[in-house]
Amino acid sequence: MDFFQDLATTFNFILQGLWVTIGVTLVALSVGFVFGVVMAMLRVYGNAFFRALAAAYSVIVRAVPVVVIIFILFFVIARFVNLSPFWAGSLALGFASGAYQSEIFRGAFQSVPPGQMTAARAIGMSRVQAIQSIILPQAVRLALPAWGNEATLVLKDSTLVFVVGVPEILRRAQQVSARTLEPFIAFGLALLLYLALTLLTTQVLQWLERRYRLQM
Amino acid sequence: MKKQILVALLLIVALLALSACTAVQPAGQTGAAAESGKLAQIKAAGRIVVGTSADYPPYESIDADGNFVGFDMDLIRAIGEKLGVEVEIQDMPFDSLIASVQEGKIDAVIAAMQATAERDEQVDFTIPYRMTRDAFAAAPGSGLVIEKPEDAAGKSIGAQTGTVQEGWIQRNLVETGLTPADMVFSYERADQAALDVANGRIQLLLMDAEPAMELAAQTGLEILLITELTAEGGKSIAIPDGATDLKAELDRIIQELLDDGTIQRIQEANGLP
Amino acid sequence: MTTTPILRIDDVYKSFGATQVLKGFSLSIQPQEVVVLVGPSGSGKSTLLRCINLLHPPTSGRIWLEEEEITAPGVNHDRVRQRIGMVFQDFNLFTHLTALGNVMIGLTKVRKMHKKEAHDLAMFELERVGLVDRAGHYPAQLSGGQKQRVAIARALGMDPHIMLFDEPTSALDPELTGEVLEVMQQLAKEGMTMIVVSHEMGFARQVASRVVFMEGGVVVEEGPPQQMFEQPKYERTRAFLRKITDLEGDEK
Numbered sequence: 243m244d245f246f247q248d249l250a251t252t253f254n255f256i257l258q259g260l261w262v263t264i265g266v267t268l269v270a271l272s273v274g275f276v277f278g279v280v281m282a283m284l285r286v287y288g289n290a291f292f293r294a295l296a297a298a299y300s301v302i303v304r305a306v307p308v309v310v311i312i313f314i315l316f317f318v319i320a321r322f323v324n325l326s327p328f329w330a331g332s333l334a335l336g337f338a339s340g341a342y343q344s345e346i347f348r349g350a351f352q353s354v355p356p357g358q359m360t361a362a363r364a365i366g367m368s369r370v371q372a373i374q375s376i377i378l379p380q381a382v383r384l385a386l387p388a389w390g391n392e393a394t395l396v397l398k399d400s401t402l403v404f405v406v407g408v409p410e411i412l413r414r415a416q417q418v419s420a421r422t423l424e425p426f427i428a429f430g431l432a433l434l435l436y437l438a439l440t441l442l443t444t445q446v447l448q449w450l451e452r453r454y455r456l457q458m
Numbered sequence: 459m460k461k462q463i464l465v466a467l468l469l470i471v472a473l474l475a476l477s478a479c480t481a482v483q484p485a486g487q488t489g490a491a492a493e494s495g496k497l498a499q500i501k502a503a504g505r506i507v508v509g510t511s512a513d514y515p516p517y518e519s520i521d522a523d524g525n526f527v528g529f530d531m532d533l534i535r536a537i538g539e540k541l542g543v544e545v546e547i548q549d550m551p552f553d554s555l556i557a558s559v560q561e562g563k564i565d566a567v568i569a570a571m572q573a574t575a576e577r578d579e580q581v582d583f584t585i586p587y588r589m590t591r592d593a594f595a596a597a598p599g600s601g602l603v604i605e606k607p608e609d610a611a612g613k614s615i616g617a618q619t620g621t622v623q624e625g626w627i628q629r630n631l632v633e634t635g636l637t638p639a640d641m642v643f644s645y646e647r648a649d650q651a652a653l654d655v656a657n658g659r660i661q662l663l664l665m666d667a668e669p670a671m672e673l674a675a676q677t678g679l680e681i682l683l684i685t686e687l688t689a690e691g692g693k694s695i696a697i698p699d700g701a702t703d704l705k706a707e708l709d710r711i712i713q714e715l716l717d718d719g720t721i722q723r724i725q726e727a728n729g730l731p
Numbered sequence: 732m733t734t735t736p737i738l739r740i741d742d743v744y745k746s747f748g749a750t751q752v753l754k755g756f757s758l759s760i761q762p763q764e765v766v767v768l769v770g771p772s773g774s775g776k777s778t779l780l781r782c783i784n785l786l787h788p789p790t791s792g793r794i795w796l797e798e799e800e801i802t803a804p805g806v807n808h809d810r811v812r813q814r815i816g817m818v819f820q821d822f823n824l825f826t827h828l829t830a831l832g833n834v835m836i837g838l839t840k841v842r843k844m845h846k847k848e849a850h851d852l853a854m855f856e857l858e859r860v861g862l863v864d865r866a867g868h869y870p871a872q873l874s875g876g877q878k879q880r881v882a883i884a885r886a887l888g889m890d891p892h893i894m895l896f897d898e899p900t901s902a903l904d905p906e907l908t909g910e911v912l913e914v915m916q917q918l919a920k921e922g923m924t925m926i927v928v929s930h931e932m933g934f935a936r937q938v939a940s941r942v943v944f945m946e947g948g949v950v951v952e953e954g955p956p957q958q959m960f961e962q963p964k965y966e967r968t969r970a971f972l973r974k975i976t977d978l979e980g981d982e983k
Contacts, residue, residue: 251522258524313554317561327548327563361823361882363786365837365889366813375840380827407509407550407558417520417549420513420649423676456826457871 249427252418256431259414263439266332266400266410271393273336278343279378285344286351287373296344303341309402311338316406331403339396346392350385351377383456390447394440411435496701500565505544508534509564511552513647516672516728517570520549529728530568533587534695536720540711551646553620556580559696566708567696570666572622581699584708586692587721588730592623593670595663595679597655602662604682611636615662616643616651623664626687652677668730735798737762737893737924738783743792745775745782745948752778753789754948760893765925767935767956770945771971776928779945780895783926784815797892813841816886816894821902822878824870830857830881831866834888841889856884860914876907880914887918894918896927930975936960944968 281299284292303311315334319325325333354377362372401412409417415432419425500506510518510530518528526547538545548564555567559581572590573583594604604610611631617624624644631637643660645651652673655663663670667684674681695712697704715721725731736759745753752775760766768776781787783794785801785808794802801811825833834856838849857863860880870878879899886894896915900908912934919925919938929935935942935956942959944951952959952968960976963969 255522255524313557316563317557321561324563355823357819357821357823358825360786361819361825363809364784364812364815364817364819365885366809366841367837368809371840375836376825380825383827405551405554406563407548407554409549413549416513416647420647421515421519421521423649423653423673425649425653457869 248422249431252422252427253431255418256411256414256428256435259409259411260435260439262328262408263397263400263410263435265328266335266403266408267393267397267439269329269332270335270339270396270400273333274339274343274392274396277337277340278347279382281340281344282347282351282381283373283378285348287369300341300344303338304345308335308338308399309405312402313405327403327407331406331408334406335396335399335403339392339399342392342395343389346385346388347381349388350381353384354380380456383454386447386451386454390444390451393443393447397439397443398436495703496565496698497703497707500541500543500704503543505546506538506541506566507546507548507564509548509550509555509558509567510569511555512547512549513649514570514669516668516730517666518568529588529724529730530570532724532728533715533721534566534568536715536724537695537708537711540714541707552618553646556696559698562698565697566704570669570693571696572692573694573696574622574625576625577696581696582701582705583694583696584705585712586694587712587716588725589686589692591667591684591686592626592664593667593681594683594685595652595655595665595670595674595681596661597658598678598680600661600680602682604662607683607685607687608636609683610662610664612641613637613661614641614643615664616645616654616660617664618648618651619644619646621665623666627664649673652679655679672729734761736760736795737764737797738926739795740779740783741793741795743779743782743789743794745778745787746790752948753782753792755792756945756949758943758950758953760924760926762924763922764940765919765927765938766941766943767939768926768928768943768945769930769935769971769975770951774946775948776945777897780817780897780926780928783895784812784817786812786817809841813889814892816889816891818879818882818886818894818896818899820898822870822875822882824878824881824885826870829867829869830862830873830877830884833870833881834885837885837889853884853888856888857881859887859917860884861910874907875903876910879903879911883911883914883918893924893926896925896929898928898930900929900931932960932972932976944971946971 281296284296285300288296312331312334315337316327316330319330319333358376358380359372362376363369367375400410404410404413411432415428419428422428510526512518512520512526516528517530518526521527531547534547535545550558552569555569555571556577558564559567571577573586577583594607594610596602602613607630615627615631615637617627627637627642632639632642643651643654645654648665648669651663651665654660656677656679663679670681673679695708697708738760740756740758743753743756744751756775756779768779770776778787782789789802792802793800796811796814800806825836828836831850831853834853835849838844838852839846844852854863854866857866860883862877862880862884865873865877870881873881899915900911903911908931912931915925915927915934916938927934939956941953942956943953944959946967952963952965959968960972963972
């Protein structure tokens with residue numbers, strides 16, 4: 243009986259990290275979405291300067307381990323604004339994810355047939371209007387499957403924000419493990435939580451995919 | 459439909475960014491000029507943000523209710539009381555602590571940390587609040603005999619990353635050629651290292667004596683030798699480089715707590731000799 | 732006879748890199764005229780249409796639309812295109828929008844109509860092409876002929892003063908061309924000015940006010956359909972028209 247009581251205590255303790263993990267993941271994905279879409283647009287439709295800028299962002303950020311980006315951004319941002327570790331960590335993770343998302347959206351923008359742009363211009367839309375109302379909605383739908391994959395990767399990368407002191411699921415498991423010296427139980431529970439989150443994410447995205455699939 | 463989703467997403471990001479900005483605290487800036495006023499800043503804010511790595515009982519850990527407990531935690535709360543400010547504890551990996559205090563993300567570090575020469579170049583340290591000893595531990599029935607630190611030569615050995623013990627192993631065993639570099643293992647946390655010793659994956663563990671004894675009691679490790687080989691001045695609180703007024707005040711309070719027996723009392727309450 | 736032309740094309744050249752496609756093309760079109768443009772492939776018919784609505788502005792030469800020179804510097808191309816409807820060979824319907832959405836989006840985004848107003852007008856345009864019952868269908872759920880009719884409704888929604896048709900039936904199965912041609916014929920009857928690139932000679936004979944034969948980037952010969960089909964000035968025109976008439980003759 244004692245065993246189950248301990249298990250429940252441990253689970254409750256680790257569970258508090260769940261909200262942190264979810265928060266970090268949602269903020270990072272949203273920030274990464276904005277970065278990714280904007281950079282992909284600049285890459286596909288921008289002038290030479292913006293194309294180079296967006297390409298450099300993508301290449302450099304993807305070349306560096308995410309944990310290094312988090313660490314650097316935390317301390318760089320810290321010089322200008324005093325963000326809490328949660329915000330600094332999440333924004334940094336989003337900045338990193340943005341580079342991966344920009345590649346996803348770039349591919350999606352490029353796979354929208356060129357006739358869509360021509361037809362949009364032909365009814366008098368400006369280039370910006372055409373991108374906004376015709377190309378972007380199609381590109382987002384085309385990007386959904388790959389984006390779903392990125393979402394689960396960001397969920398797992400959310401463990402990295404602990405380097406700047408954000409107590410997410412994995413850190414809570416470490417804390418329990420350090421106290422009880424029962425790593426199997428602590429990390430086993432963490433594993434179950436991550437599994438549940440990943441399955442949930444996958445389900446939601448599959449639903450979105452079905453709901454918004456483009457029929458060509 | 460898709461437009462609403464997009465707008466909602468953008469809105470969330472904007473709101474989050476906004477709330478983040480309003481949450482900005484009065485800037486704790488870096489640089490010597492700002493640091494000399496560190497004490498005044500802390501008093502003005504009414505709180506001191508202290509970093510630790512809460513996976514190192516009995517110095518610092520988190521209990522089942524999520525409270526920071528241990529000797530260091532009790533001590534820093536006693537110090538906060540004397541300073542007349544609230545203590546806010548921030549859990550971080552041990553490796554991130556020095557950088558965080560350097561960049562002004564936290565005001566001080568209390569993490570069973572020793573004032574080594576290397577660290578002293580990055581940050582300042584208070585006077586030691588506790589002298590330390592180190593322990594060599596091995597699996598029960600290992601048959602190993604360690605009478606002096608150098609007897610560890612040639613054995614696979616583990617230590618916690620960034621600790622003075624790890625530095626000692628590098629300087630005295632690896633660089634002297636006594637132990638091949640690939641027999642030295644660096645662990646993020648002490649409990650991982652202890653479990654690896656207990657499971658026979660490495661032969662020896664070198665770490666602070668008191669946490670080692672606590673781990674030994676839980677995992678059945680055998681303490682082979684307790685020594686003062688790495689005691690470069692004991693455990694101190696790290697503060698930003700050049701924060702002279704803060705250092706003077708903390709030194710005064712630590713001395714007072716040593717003199718009036720408070721520290722002794724806190725040690726005993728946490729099972730430390 | 733000499734009313735003001737709705738469209739005047741004067742000595743237009745268009746090159747893509749080293750390739751010169753239009754080599755001094757000139758043509759005037761009167762209001763309510765239906766001009767059918769024929770010519771061998773590569774003669775510059777599609778390029779001409781794209782020059783007219785400035786999707787590919789001419790390299791040199793000038794174009795007037797309703798007495799405004801649209802090739803002049805500083806002219807807002809987007810505003811010009813609102814007055815010129817265009818229908819493409821492969822429809823180019825917006826795949827993420829329903830038939831209704833395809834017609835509405837230009838109304839709300841470009842003409843800045845309110846949703847209700849745009850919805851009603853879009854339904855009216857779908858009615859004109861006989862597709863009210865398909866309003867909620869996505870392009871993938873429509874036949875080729877239906878897609879092209881939605882595309883026509885989309886162009887009509889912008890209230891164009893002239894319509895350009897770029898081979899509107901050549902991507903369609905033969906049994907589906909009729910419904911599209913019918914809609915076009917109805918438009919002509921209502922007085923729409925149209926330039927139609929097409930090899931539908933039946934349509935040309937019945938509906939066109941003029942047939943223009945172009946080759947090598949210039950006009951070779953033009954005239955009323957009857958004259959063009961029965962007594963063209965040039966042997967080259969006769970040979971070409973006979974060839975395409977024979978090709979489709981069996982199907983009519």
